[in-house]
Amino acid sequence: MSSYAEQLREEQQAVDRAYGRLDDLRAQMWQRLDTVRAAGSHGSPTQRTERDSFATMYENRLTQLRAVEDRLVFGRLDASNGERHYIGRIGLSSEDHEPILTDWRADAARPFYEATPSNHGDIVMRRHITLSFREVVGVEDEVLDVHSEQVGQASSAGTLTGEGALLASLSTRRTGKMTDIVATIQAEQDRIIRSDLNRAIVVQGGPGTGKTAVALHRAAYLLYTHRRTLERSGVLVVGPSSTFLHYIDQVLPSLGETGVVSRTIADLIPGVTATAADSPHAAKLKGDKRMAHVVSNAIAARIRVPANLPTVPISGIQVPMLASDIEQAQADAKRTRQPHNKARETFIRSMLASMQMRYAEQLDYTPDQAELNRAMSLLRMNEKVRKTLNLCWLPMTGPWLIDQLFARPERLRSYAPWMSDEDVKALARPKGSPLTRSDIPLLDEAMDLLGPDPKLQARSSAAAAREAAEEQYAKDTLAATGLGQGIVTSQMLLDQMNGDDGELVAQRAASDREWTYGHIVVDEAQELTAMDWRMLIRRCPSRSFTIVGDVAQTSALGGTRRWEKMMNRLFGETRWDLNELTINYRNPQEVSELASRFAQNEGLYISTVNAVRRIPDSVTHHVVDDEDSLLARVADEATALANQFVSDDGTGRIAIICPQGLIAPVRNAVRQQLSATLDPAQYQRLIDQSEWDEQVSVCGTETVKGLEFDAVVVVEPGRISDDAASRLVAASDLYVAMTRPTQRLVIVRTKADEKSLTI
Numbered sequence: 001m002s003s004y005a006e007q008l009r010e011e012q013q014a015v016d017r018a019y020g021r022l023d024d025l026r027a028q029m030w031q032r033l034d035t036v037r038a039a040g041s042h043g044s045p046t047q048r049t050e051r052d053s054f055a056t057m058y059e060n061r062l063t064q065l066r067a068v069e070d071r072l073v074f075g076r077l078d079a080s081n082g083e084r085h086y087i088g089r090i091g092l093s094s095e096d097h098e099p100i101l102t103d104w105r106a107d108a109a110r111p112f113y114e115a116t117p118s119n120h121g122d123i124v125m126r127r128h129i130t131l132s133f134r135e136v137v138g139v140e141d142e143v144l145d146v147h148s149e150q151v152g153q154a155s156s157a158g159t160l161t162g163e164g165a166l167l168a169s170l171s172t173r174r175t176g177k178m179t180d181i182v183a184t185i186q187a188e189q190d191r192i193i194r195s196d197l198n199r200a201i202v203v204q205g206g207p208g209t210g211k212t213a214v215a216l217h218r219a220a221y222l223l224y225t226h227r228r229t230l231e232r233s234g235v236l237v238v239g240p241s242s243t244f245l246h247y248i249d250q251v252l253p254s255l256g257e258t259g260v261v262s263r264t265i266a267d268l269i270p271g272v273t274a275t276a277a278d279s280p281h282a283a284k285l286k287g288d289k290r291m292a293h294v295v296s297n298a299i300a301a302r303i304r305v306p307a308n309l310p311t312v313p314i315s316g317i318q319v320p321m322l323a324s325d326i327e328q329a330q331a332d333a334k335r336t337r338q339p340h341n342k343a344r345e346t347f348i349r350s351m352l353a354s355m356q357m358r359y360a361e362q363l364d365y366t367p368d369q370a371e372l373n374r375a376m377s378l379l380r381m382n383e384k385v386r387k388t389l390n391l392c393w394l395p396m397t398g399p400w401l402i403d404q405l406f407a408r409p410e411r412l413r414s415y416a417p418w419m420s421d422e423d424v425k426a427l428a429r430p431k432g433s434p435l436t437r438s439d440i441p442l443l444d445e446a447m448d449l450l451g452p453d454p455k456l457q458a459r460s461s462a463a464a465a466r467e468a469a470e471e472q473y474a475k476d477t478l479a480a481t482g483l484g485q486g487i488v489t490s491q492m493l494l495d496q497m498n499g500d501d502g503e504l505v506a507q508r509a510a511s512d513r514e515w516t517y518g519h520i521v522v523d524e525a526q527e528l529t530a531m532d533w534r535m536l537i538r539r540c541p542s543r544s545f546t547i548v549g550d551v552a553q554t555s556a557l558g559g560t561r562r563w564e565k566m567m568n569r570l571f572g573e574t575r576w577d578l579n580e581l582t583i584n585y586r587n588p589q590e591v592s593e594l595a596s597r598f599a600q601n602e603g604l605y606i607s608t609v610n611a612v613r614r615i616p617d618s619v620t621h622h623v624v625d626d627e628d629s630l631l632a633r634v635a636d637e638a639t640a641l642a643n644q645f646v647s648d649d650g651t652g653r654i655a656i657i658c659p660q661g662l663i664a665p666v667r668n669a670v671r672q673q674l675s676a677t678l679d680p681a682q683y684q685r686l687i688d689q690s691e692w693d694e695q696v697s698v699c700g701t702e703t704v705k706g707l708e709f710d711a712v713v714v715v716e717p718g719r720i721s722d723d724a725a726s727r728l729v730a731a732s733d734l735y736v737a738m739t740r741p742t743q744r745l746v747i748v749r750t751k752a753d754e755k756s757l758t759i
């Protein structure tokens with residue numbers, strides 16, 4: 001019987017083989033890259049283009065090979081016939097095509113995540129391998145076939161256990177960056193990750209059930225399985241805040257996927273930034289689906305027949321602008337069903353033709369074409385005609401329209417008859433005000449209905465002409481090199497010339513408002529309003545979505561509290577699936593139970609969750625007399641937690657979550673206490689950390705959504721609740737705050753606060 005040490009040695013050989021192959025592939029790529037680079041700028045343009053395209057390809061492959069270094073191998077599957085498959089981040093095979101490592105996303109790797117003792121096919125044992133750098137430091141076996149001889153072997157080698165790898169990964173210190181869970185994906189998560197590309201998948205789950213993790217692994221899985229489709233169209237990940245996007249930005253690269261665009265709703269339109277915030281009531285109104293009509297009404301109002309129509313002299317003839325001609329030209333333009341600015345071209349053409357006719361019919365002879373053309377250009381250049389045509393059909397840009405919409409309350413009222421006086425008042429603002437997050441979907445709607453800004457359009461036609469010339473050049477290149485025989489298409493070569501691999505597709509997608517993605521992942525999806533959804537559907541007409549969220553954590557008044565209603569409307573009753581995650585991997589059971597009880601008492605619909613770990617004494621309550629003692633107590637607790645969890649190596653995170661009005665005084669008190677107890681260099685290091693990377697963070701509830709910390713202090717929960725827009729939102733906010741810690745939850749409040757809210 002082999003001992004545990006022998007098992008480690010045996011696995012070390014397999015792991016060395018995989019890393020050895022990885023090193024070889026990297027060296028090979030370097031060599032190829034050096035060879036193409038060494039040729040420099042010599043040779044014909046064709047040769048240079050070809051070299052550039054290969055260099056880009058090698059560089060990207062190298063980036064991918066570098067990204068998978070950490071925990072390259074993490075599992076082994078043993079089949080009943082004695083065959084073994086190692087599971088890892090990417091697939092590797094030897095030079096003579098012998099498999100070394102199976103990609104975790106391949107079908108052959110499925111049993112690693114899904115096999116159970118009652119349903120294991122021909123797999124008898126699953127082994128988890130733990131690495132520290134390239135060294136094997138642990139193995140752990142799960143026997144799936146209890147009758148197989150591996151049971152005896154595993155138990156005598158001391159490798160037989162159940163969930164050690166999972167529990168070990170859950171107890172590690174937080175680093176401020178989410179890590180992948182590829183080694184420990186659980187069966188209920190795996191089923192979601194591998195589900196069909198062509199349907200919308202909604203994943204509902206309580207806090208810490210791995211919704212974000214599942215959504216990101218699904219993106220990686222889809223990119224692997226449908227690489228050809230998705231590499232061209234790209235994948236978009238939408239998250240609630242830039243802090244959150246920062247938190248998750250390492251996950252996909254560590255899975256070997258770098259070409260994914262991640263954005264918040266606020267920065268989804270290239271070149272537009274929303275810097276202001278709306279009141280919760282205003283945000284709810286702006287998210288209402290009826291706002292789509294408000295925007296289209298605002299545009300339609302700029303198509304009209306002015307009361308005073310001029311008559312203009314053209315070569316001595318008085319040419320009238322007739323209401324009936326205007327109506328006819330407007331009808332012609334509307335029939336084209338083109339966006340407003342584009343249809344305007346038809347309107348102008350049709351109107352000028354009518355006026356030309358009004359000119360001709362007053363002559364007592366038949367004018368020749370030259371005269372008609374001259375009359376037409378005089379009409380076109382006439383200032384009065386130009387002004388009146390603009391009044392009849394105004395060219396507009398999206399930002400201008402949105403600015404006008406809220407700067408003219410009386411007009412807004414007429415476009416939105418469903419709004420009350422208070423509603424209109426809540427939305428009114430001075431002309432030139434900065435855009436808010438909730439303006440963005442309205443702006444997108446407007447830009448879509450208006451079509452391109454005529455001035456910008458002229459610039460982009462020049463770019464299109466350039467692109468066409470490049471494509472021709474790529475075709476010529478292929479013809480010249482004879483490369484086209486089924487190996488490289490002209491589009492592929494063009495893509496290489498333009499750098500159209502995943503990463504560069506992502507850059508292009510991110511800078512193009514009209515880009516349509518092959519798949520969209522939406523996290524914290526419960527916060528999205530009907531108008532937000534319209535904006536996303538526009539970007540993915542195939543409606544291939546992964547939507548994850550928790551309807552008990554909804555803060556936005558216009559967000560979702562029931563998936564059915566919103567999803568049926570978006571996808572149709574039969575085109576989306578609801579999946580539920582039920583195991584809480586983040587919180588200790590004591591924290592999870594306290595938060596769930598509170599949420600239930602407050603009337604939130606919460607998913608049933610079971611926490612995987614118990615940590616006795618993970619929850620503590622402290623009640624103090626007044627605000628002075630509150631600050632002192634919070635500072636003491638925060639300092640004690642910082643000493644326990646925060647390390648100089650950058651690991652360990654704690655959050656002190658406060659009502660808005662207490663953020664500044666609490667931050668001061670905590671900093672004073674930290675500076676008094678830590679050594680100066682240590683203190684300075686913490687103070688210098690950027691906002692999204694702070695190891696000790698003092699903040700409100702809105703910034704912690706989706707994040708996690710080793711320990712959390714919740715300060716004056718009753719007052720946090722008072723800050724919220726409604727009782728239900730207050731409960732959701734506190735539920736979010738209480739469910740952020742992986743190890744400890746401390747609640748500090750005054751006696752008065754305790755009376756106002758029961759936890």
Ligand SMILES: Nc1ncnc2c1ncn2[C@@H]1O[C@H](COP(=O)(O)OP(=O)(O)OP(=O)(O)O)[C@@H](O)[C@H]1O
Pocket residue numbers: 166169170179180181184185186189205206207208209210211212213214550585586705706707708739
């Ligand atoms: N199978 C797993 N193996 C290891 N860790 C896991 C697994 N599933 C989830 N986790 C960990 O649990 C924590 C919570 O996961 P995640 O943030 O995805 O949850 P969530 O459902 O999105 O939570 P919330 O709704 O609170 O934002 C993360 O640290 C994640 O890495």
